[in-house]
Amino acid sequence: MPNPLKPERSVVTTCAYCGVGCGFKAETRGGKIVRMTPWKEGKANHGHSCIKGRFAYDYYNAPDRVRTPLIRLSINDPWKPVSWQEAFDYAASEFKRIQAKYGVKSVGAVSSSRCTNEEIFLTQKFARAVLGNNNIDNCARICHSPTQFGLTNTIGAGAASQHFDSILQADVVMVVGANPTEGHPVFGSLMKRRIRQGAKLIVIDPRKTETVESAHCKADVHLAIRPGTNVAILDSIAHVVVREKLYNEAFVHARCEVNEFENWKALVGSDKYAPEVIGPLAGVDPDDIRKAARIYAGGPNSAIYYGLGVTEHSQGSTGVMCLGNLGLSCGMLGREGVGVNPLRGQGNVQGGSCLGSWPHVFSGYRFVTDYATRSSFEAEWGVTLDAEPGLRLPNMLDAAVAGSFKGMYIMGEDPVQSDPNQHHVIAAMKNMECVVLHDLFLNETSKYAHIFFPGSSSLEKDGTFTNAERRVSRVRKVIEPLAGLQDWEITVKLMNAMGYNVTYNNPGEVLDEIARLSPNYRGISFALIDRVGSAQWPCNEDAPEGTEVLHIGKFPRANGLGAFMLTEYVPTAERANDKYPLLLTTGRILSQYNVGTQTRRTPNSMWHPEDVLEINEQDAMSRGLKSGDWVKLSSRFGQTELRAKISERVNPGVVYTTFHHAKSKANAVTSDLSDWATNCPEYKVTAVDVVRTNGPAADSVQEAEGPGIEELEPAECA
Amino acid sequence: MWSELRGLKDEIDFGTPPRDGSPVTLDVDDVTVTVPAGSSVMLAAAKAGRAVPKLCATDMLEPFGSCRVCLVEIEGRGGFPASCTTPVVEGMKVKTQTETLKRLRKGVLELYLSDFPESEMADGWSELHETLKAEGIASHPYGNGGANHFDAPVDASNPYFLFDPAKCIVCSRCVRACGEVQGTFAITIAGRSFESKVVASQDQSFFESECVSCGACVQTCPSHALVEKSLFEGEYKHAEPAEA
Incomplete structure (x- = not known):
């Protein structure tokens, strides 16, 4: 073997996959990324890595990346490539037209845990300051919203x-x-x-x-x-x-x-x-x-x-x-x-949670109904803000079906795929007059979108992520954005097109604004992170380089005391019976990440080419199944077909599958029940039955035919 | 207790893990240096700015003492102890650069080269290559005629990295990284003496083995025997989407 070619340059950045948030050095040669190596000084990973962050980064350059803005008048029309300015102007004119016709609250926005803190903050600013309402939500709704609620009520802070x-x-x-x-x-x-x-x-x-x-x-x-x-x-x-x-x-x-x-x-x-x-x-x-x-x-x-x-x-x-x-x-x-x-799933679920992408709270979980908090934001943003909490994403969709909600800016999310009850979501999407989707790839939701902003991957932009241990780390631009603009710039330019005048020279200035308006982030800046590597919030005058361990001496509650909540066990309404005698639960595998939008565009799929149904030998025998057989997995909510694998990992009565592949449609089967407090869907328990089949018709086995059409955003996001 | 993780530096390899013990002061080449008890002589030398050459040692792994390149002289002790496995002692006087040490190291490194392809010496940039350069070794004194592993097949089964036994110096860093850092224990050394070789699981290909492709072995390999395919032009095409 000849010797390898030496990389010429390296940029320290943060992995965009899971909530560990590993520090990496992105190494380039001739302007191309040739290697990602773990950063020894990364405080979350200390020089270690996994297959995803270390090797599965080439999705950013997949052939089906959208590299130019797209618009269309109707979802039945083909997409038309346009200039950025044309796309911004069209989106702004549509939002204005809709608000003039249907009212200020007929539009809203959704952000994602795939976005940087700065982008999440700008998206909620777009909703509150530019659209003039609090219709803003994010995908932590469907994964760790119970963490926020449950921990706040006991130990006072919804974080590690x-x-x-x-x-x-x-x-x-x-x-x-x-x-x-x-x-x-x-x-x-x-x-x-x-x-x-x-x-x-x-x-x-x-x-x-x-x-x-x-x-x-x-x-x-x-x-x-x-x-x-x-x-x-x-x-x-x-x-x-x-x-x-x-x-x-x-x-x-x-x-x-x-x-x-x-x-x-x-x-x-x-x-x-x-x-x-x-x-x-x-x-x-x-x-x-x-x-x-x-x-x-x-x-x-x-x-x-x-x-x-x-x-x-x-x-x-x-x-x-x-x-x-x-x-x-x-x-x-x-x-x-x-x-x-x-243990948070996506790279920035903690950031998504703490930077105000919620209909009822600003960053730091301070209520929009609170006059003093609202005033501080009004002073900074120069507008009067709505005092009434906005709609949660499920409520936006309900209102769209009902006809009162008509437009949405969706950043890095795929609600059609990821939210429960797909038929309902599609009906909502079809009923809206302007859906603006901002993403790397066309996805399920793009079928119902009117405007597509081609976003930038984490290798193409600057910003920060907050990992599962509250650690704020820098995302640094390694290569130029493939579509020309970093995500934060896109949101700012949309705000400008709407007539809201604001300029930031770099996302560090957005982080400075976050710091001015959010107590936990008060001391955090690009300069601090560049100096100390990363910092865990709360970071403020008392803890200028951040706080590693919370709850020393007192809990962040009004009286400083921890509270015990009464936790009566109430069985879920979803139960096994004669017709659906098994319980299905779902999870993830190492080589794939959520529904695989990124990892399925890399050789990681060699390890996990399809989702299989793990079933105990006893349940398999009574159904005449052997490993490799096709089975139909059905529940009260839907059905799908996949291959069985006899496994000692599950007990009799329980079956298990992963949800990384579009074709296996694991979430077509899962229950539509949700958490009593936060609407987080009950993905983890579904009564099912499993019967042997001859396998799906040949034409339905194909996956991801046509760029991006079957590429799905996570059904379980963290 | 956390210095093993938190004391690591990006651009410096102390050779053995940083420790948290109470301070110990010693002399390395007449430079006085204070390091925590439990540190190795190798780490003390690095902190004193007198870094000792090494191949099997790196500060993310516990010392192993196999490569014999990091030999030093210690006043009052016989022989040439390996600095990676020798803990510091108060008042110790260490020499890292003597004529005898230079000769010994040269001999050891040249023996490594006897089973290393001469054609790959010139343009490499691995730790082995850098060490050879630093020690002033540019020739391949034993030629290519002796017993060697040059024709052992390259394992390119993993889509992201390859293993070329011809460049392997059997230092066990990959074995130790897989165990100590990753905790998977997928790699071992099979065979004894000249027959000893790096194998994954039960002498399977990396792809078929228990390997989880975390990259720790590739990261630590000092000779580019384990190396990312993405660093090669042409022969290895990086990240061909397996689907879509």
Whole structure:
């Protein structure tokens, strides 16, 4: 072999895949990206990487990238390439026409966790300051909204309490509804390092995941619960903590609301949550519940990490509160090595969540109804702002179907694919007069769009991402945007075309505006990040280089005390019966990312060419199935066909699939129930049946025929 | 406790992981340097600005002591200890550049070259190439006639990186990175002595093995035996979409 060619230049930036947010050096030669290597000084990854960030970056240059703005008068017309100015002018004239005809609140905007903090902030500014209403939402709605709600109500902040390295001081690691080895691989490696050093591991997951057992890493307890019994099992663990007096009384008395603690004790301590009652219901050995409780409470440092297996349930918010309660009761908060930590899926879900892309709150979760907060934004933006909360995305779609909502600016989202009840979403889209889609590729939603702004990938723009540990890191432009404009510029130029006069010389000035208007980001700037590498919020006068561990001394609630929420178990309405005897749950695999918009455009698909249905041997035998057989997977909501794989990873009664490929349509089958508090869809439990078939008709097996048509945005976004 | 991760620097390889111990002061080539207890002599030398050449050592991995390039002399001790596996001691006096050491290192490096293709010496930029340059070794004294691995087949099964056994010096950095950093333990050394070679899983191709393509082995390989395909022009076409 000859010697490789040496890269000429390197730019430090942040990976755009999962919520770990690894630092990378993008290396170029002759103006082309030739390699991504992990940055040793990246505080989230310390020089490590996974297959996605390290190798699967070439999607940016896929042949079907849209490289010029497109418009059309009707969704039945073909797209017409136009200049940027023409596209901006057309979008502005349409939004103005619609608002004149149907009212100020007949339009809105949606942003995405794929966007930078600056873009997310500008999109909500576009809605509030330019459109003049609060109709702004983002995709955290369908993944970690219960985290925001559940953690805020217990420990006061809807974000990870720790930094990733904190796990190296944990004696016990409890992973609930997450599979870091596959979903957050670089953090998974750090976790395994700690397990190899001797920390104990508890895993609560219906499936025997790679996290449960791999080389030199084995869970001390695996509670392979029946899907949908999270709250029951967590209440039962709490029951053991209460009955065996394993809680940390000193911590509770010093740091928590004691009356609420007593109420909580009475609830979870009641007989109905005894392991002997909950064990059979959840399908686990009662002794294992006791063992898990004793290990967790025994610490001395126990840390909880959880994912969408907790949030995407009808009791998603309750499940998150259970974890908050557990951490508080055992005193596992407010120092290194402990904590309650959501593992966020997309690179910037935390940023999407904390920068005001919500209909009811500004950045920092401050209510639009609050006069003082609103005034500070009005002063900065020079306009009067609407005091009434706007519509959530599902409500925008409902209003569109009803005929009162007529136009939408969608940045980096694909609601037609990713939101529940596709028929309803399509009806809404068809009923709108102007849908502006801003993305890299044409997707399902683009079929119903009138204007397409070709966006820039994270390699083509400047900005910041906030990862799952609240760490704000720089995204730096490596190559020029393929369509000529960075995403933040596109949004600003749209604002300008609408007649709102604002200029930023670079996105650092947008971050400065975020800092002026958002307490947690007050000290964050490009200059700070360039100096210290990255910084975790809150970053302010008291913590000029950021805060690694939250909740030291007090919780960010009005009285500074942690609160116990009552977490009664209410079974989901989605249940197995004779017709649908199995429970389907879904997850991710290492080589693919969500529905594969990026990774399916790379050789990563060699490892995972299709989604398969994992089924236990017992259920397979009773259906005459062997590995490789085509099966029809049907539920009350829909059906799809895919290949079966007999697997010991799932227990009898449970089947599992991934949702990376369009053709397998896993989310055509999933339930339309959602979290009681936040509308986060219940993707994780669906009663199904599986029968053998001859396989789908040959013409329907083809995937991604025609550029971008089947390229879907994530159904589960974090 | 976190220096192993947080003490890493982008442009500097200390050779062994940074540590958190209490301060220890020693002399390296008459430069006085203070480092945490538990640090290696190699790390102390790097901090003193007297970096010792090395091949099997890197600061993201625990020291291994196999390449024998990092030998030093320590006052009051016999022989030539490997600086990577020798912990610092208060008051230690270390020499990293003596005529004897130079001769020993040259001998060791030339032995590596006896199983390294001469044609690949000139335009390379791997750590091995840089070390040869730094030690002033431009020739290939043993020729290409002896036993070697030049014809061992290249494993190009992984779409992103290849493994060329001809360039492998069997330093075990890939093996250790796969275990210590990634935690997958997919790579091992099979065979003994001259027969020893890097293999994935049960001597399978990288693609068929348990390898998860995290890239840690490629990142750490000092000789470009494991290397990204995207760095080659022509022969390897990068990122051909597998679908669509």
